[in-house]
Every structure is written in C-alpha cells, then in structure tokens.
Amino acid sequence: MVKRHRWWLDTVQFIALVAGLIYIAVLGAEQLNYNWQWYRVPKLFWRVIDGELIWGPLIDGLLVTFEITAWALPLAILIGLTTALLRRSNSFAGRWVATAYLEIIRSTPILVQVYIFYFIIAPIFGIQAFWACVLALAFHEGSFTAEIFRSGIESVAKGQWEASDSIGLNRVDTYRYIVLPQAVPLMLPPLTGQVVTLIKHSSILSAVAIFDLTTMALDLVAETFMAFEIWLTVGAIYLVVTGSLSLLVGLFEQRIRARYRR
Amino acid sequence: MTARMRFGWLDVVVIGCVVALxxxxxxRVHGHLVYHWNWAEPLQFFFRRDEADGGWVPNLLIEGVIITLRVSLWGAVLGMAIGLLAGLGRISQVALFRMISRGYVELVRNVAPVPFLFIMFFFVGNQILKPLGLEGVQDAVSPATGGVLELMFGELNLLRNFAAATLALALYEGAYIAEIVRAGVLSIERGQWEAGDSLGLSRLHQLRHVILPQAVQRITPPLANQSIQLIKxxxxxxxxxxxxxxxxxxEIAxxxxxxxxxxxxxxxxxxVVCFGLSRIYARLERRINKSRR
Structure with a gap:
C-alpha cells in the first residue's frame, strides 16, 4: 500500500536542490557585482590581540540576547502564573484585570508593545532602556505562559479538586499540595520552549536602542556594507542557538512524557 | 471549585494594586515629568484639510492602516498558498517533499523574525524581483490600469519594496500556516484514507475529495486566528x-x-482591528457550530 521510496535518492535530490538554490543566490549576487568579503566575518566573532582574546560584536550581541532572555523568562513565568491564577479565582477584580491584560497583549503587535515600554513606561517609571526591553518581552511572553499554566491546571482531573475540597483544604492549599504538583511536570516542557520564543522575539528589541545580536547586525551592515554576509551569519547563529535549544526541549518533553503519562 | 463570584480579600488586593499603580x-507623569498632554497634535494625523479644495483627506495614520491591511491581505493570500504547499509537503509520501517542507518550517521557526525578514527582503528583493522588472511598471501601464494596480499594491514606484516585504512576511507566516494545515490533515481519521483507498482513488484524489473537505472545517478557526497574528x-x-x-x-512620534x-x-x-476581528471570528465560529449540530 505504502510505496517505498529510496530515501537516499531523495536525500541526494534534496542536497542538489539546496546546492542549486545557493548557486543561484551566489550567481545573482555576482551579477550585482557584489563583493563577497567572508574573510572579514571571523573577526566579528573574536580577535586575538597580543595573545589576548577579545570578543567581537557578534558574540557581545549574543551575550546581551542571552542576558535579556535570562531576565525575561522568570518574569514571564511569574506574570503568567499570576494571570492564570487570577483568571481562575472567584475575585471579580482579579479576573477582570487578568482578562484585560491578556486581551490587550494579544491584540497589539509586540513591536508596538516594545515602543510603548521604551517610550512611555521607561520615562514614567524612570527605568533604563535595558529593563524596559526586558519588561516588554516579559509582559508579552507572560500571555503565552499564562496559557500554558491555564491548560496545565485544567488538565488536572476534576476529581482531584473535589477530593481536596472534601478533606477540607482551602484554595491556596489545594493549589499548593494537590493541583500544582500534578500540573507543573506537564507544564515544564512548554515553559522551557518559551526560551526559544524569547530568544527569537528579543530580535524585535533591535528596533530600539538595545545592543542585542540583531542590533549588532544592523550596525555592522551600516558600517561595513556586507549585508549578505552579516545577515546570513546572524541568521545562522540564531538557527544554531534556537535549533539546538529546540532539540533539547524536545528531548526533555519526551522524558517527561515517558515518566508521567500512564 | 466552580468559582462563584464574590467580593473577597483578593478583590481588595487587586483593586488596591491597580489604584496604587x-x-x-x-x-510621575504630572508631578515628576510635568508632561503636558496634547492629543490634538497627533490626532490631526488621521485626516487633514486638502490645501487645494479644502476637503478632508486621509492623513498618515489612515494611510498607515490602509497599507497595514494591504500588506496583511497579500501576506495572507501568499502565506496561505505557501503554507498549503508546505503543509501538504510535510505529510507527503515523497521523502524529498517532506525534507523541503521540514527544512523550510524549521528554518523559519528557528531563525529570529527580524533577521529572517531582512535576509528574505534582501534576497527576494534583489534576486527574484529585480529581474522581473517591477521598477518600470508605472511607465509601462496605462493610467487606468495603473490606478487599479495602485489600489491593490500601493504606490507603484515603491512596488518592488512592497512586493519583497510582503513576500518575506508571507514566507514567515507560511511556516505557521503549514503546521496548521498539517495538523488539520493529520486529525482526519485513518479510516477516511482507507475508505478512499478502497474506492480505488489515487492519493491525490483521496486528498482532494475526501480528506481536504473535512480538514478545511477543522483548520478554519486556527487559520482565522493566524490572520490576526499576521496583522500583528x-x-x-x-x-x-x-x-x-x-x-x-x-514618523509622527x-x-x-x-x-x-x-x-x-x-x-x-x-x-480595535485585532480585538474586533477576534470577536467577529468567535461569533462566526459559535454560529457555525450551532448550525452544524
């Protein structure tokens, strides 16, 4: 029924196709008289001067990207958890605030949110550009983590709530001892997946003055006119970083599933 | 457990926090920054008086909305085409198609959006669209055709940039649409394929006459949500x-x-645009679900 295809033939075809695309791209650049200067790219990673290692702008930018992500992730998780709990609470004001937050974040572009945090929130609260960007990302991702927490909490069987009700636990204790211990393992893989999303979305911060990897790329393109080399290099850096993270998250998810799914 | 609404300590805390904030x-705005609000100045960018005849004409903000909708519309059309092809490629029996689609989807999902858009913009703009000769369109067509084209694509001397940016956006969204299409097709029970098989339909015909008509119903709601994502x-x-x-x-700021x-x-x-659309979609979905039952 299922026709067997020779996978190696397809692989060869695929490689040929990719090679062809690259050839066409190079040929096109040649026709534009584009001056390839790949030899200048390694210096943008690091240089050794007098036996001393000096990180180049690309590594510096990548480190800032990681720094932003490292701060934004715990904040996003905190915001998401608070939102999810408020939405499930029986407090009128709590639900209203959580819903308003979610709808506003979901109905405006992340770029506009970054501008709002950078041009409005930062001067009002007197915070630095870096923290404005971290907060913008955290509040944006918070809407995703809220959804992860919601579905995680809802995946806990109804009987568990009723059981803890019947042994007289209050709401806080129910969450603490019954619901969250069961829900958190299921939520961990998608929450770690948020790291990938955060790294990707942090590129949008380049629209304002923050020295992440994408900003470095923009500056370098303006400085050196090596548009193709730098964008391809930066694209490849993102691909390697988030690609390997995605793989790790996938493995993590499989392990968690194997352990907790009956 | 089924939360009854009631006014409790949590309300006091939440309202307290909001009021304090x-x-x-x-x-900070009035005491520290001493900011003087002036809404009239940016609001005049919605409409302005035309100097020639004194009538109202759309200004930057309205023009911006129109271009946003134009980019989104073409992005949706192209993204759907790309997404459908890539989504079906993902479940193809030919390994080559699976590799191409998988490679494309993973590339988009793992390269940050801004570098992706720049790479596509430069490559598509320089290498695919330049040979097409979009530069000289405004001189080549008659004024009437030019008017129609302008309505569809915006100013014609900017056509190449518009096309390159829209295509870059469509390539970005296409990967997400591909995953929606794939999930929709995979959600159709195996028995449907087997039934098509036993009727002697070829795989293409099974897809076209049996699977896709059912999958379309399932993928419409996520596709509608993706259109909001596209506008954003x-x-x-x-x-x-x-x-x-x-x-x-x-510009205005x-x-x-x-x-x-x-x-x-x-x-x-x-x-207003995105929230309005999401309400409309939710309503349509409820109505369709009701009529189906």
Missing part, C-alpha cells in the same frame, strides 16, 4: 521601511515629539 503613574506581525515590515501603521507611528499620545493611539488602532 495608577496613582503612581499619575504622580505586519508591524515588523516597518523595519523594512514599508510605511504601514507602525512606521507612521514612528519623532516629528511631533508626542511619544506618549502617538504610541497610545497606534496601539489603540491595532487593538
């Missing part, structure tokens, strides 16, 4: 100097120095 913001993502093409809503917001008012207005405009 608002009071602090008000104090279209703000990213402002970084490619396409003059849509976010770009106009930036910098030229008037009215950062607070301008960005609040731009955010509100996106909110």
């Amino acid at each position: 608002l009071a602090y913001v008000a104090y 993502d279209s703000s990213l093409v402002s970084l490619l100097s396409i003059q849509e809503m976010t770009f106009m917001g930036q 910098h030229s008037t120095s009215r950062f607070f008012e301008t960005w609040i207005i731009v955010a509100a405009m996106y909110f």
